[in-house]
Amino acid sequence: xxxxxxxxxxxxxxxxxxxxxxxxxxxxxxxxxxxxxxxxxxxxxxxxxxxxxxxxxxxxxxxxxxxxxxxxxxxxxxxxxxxxxxxxxxx
Numbered sequence: 001x002x003x004x005x006x007x008x009x010x011x012x013x014x015x016x017x018x019x020x021x022x023x024x025x026x027x028x029x030x031x032x033x034x035x036x037x038x039x040x041x042x043x044x045x046x047x048x049x050x051x052x053x054x055x056x057x058x059x060x061x062x063x064x065x066x067x068x069x070x071x072x073x074x075x076x077x078x079x080x081x082x083x084x085x086x087x088x089x090x091x
Contacts, residue, residue, distance in 0.1 A: 027075035
């Protein structure tokens with residue numbers, strides 16, 4: 001649907017403007033990564049992770065991404081659209 005395509009394009013532009021990398025969140029055991037068009041980024045606590053749900057982004061921690069399970073025992077956030085960027089280091 002054209003409306004969905006436009007919304008995805010806006011999210012892509014926003015991610016670029018805010019220095020986020022956009023992709024799909026992957027959770028495989030203790031490894032959390034972001035699958036992008038250019039490859040996979042392995043994540044850790046040094047990343048801001050935001051997942052897209054309910055028409056907006058929600059910030060989650062690395063531990064939430066890795067440890068939150070659905071009632072069926074699957075990683076809850078795996079497969080969701082997500083955006084990540086390195087946390088700013090405060091001096």
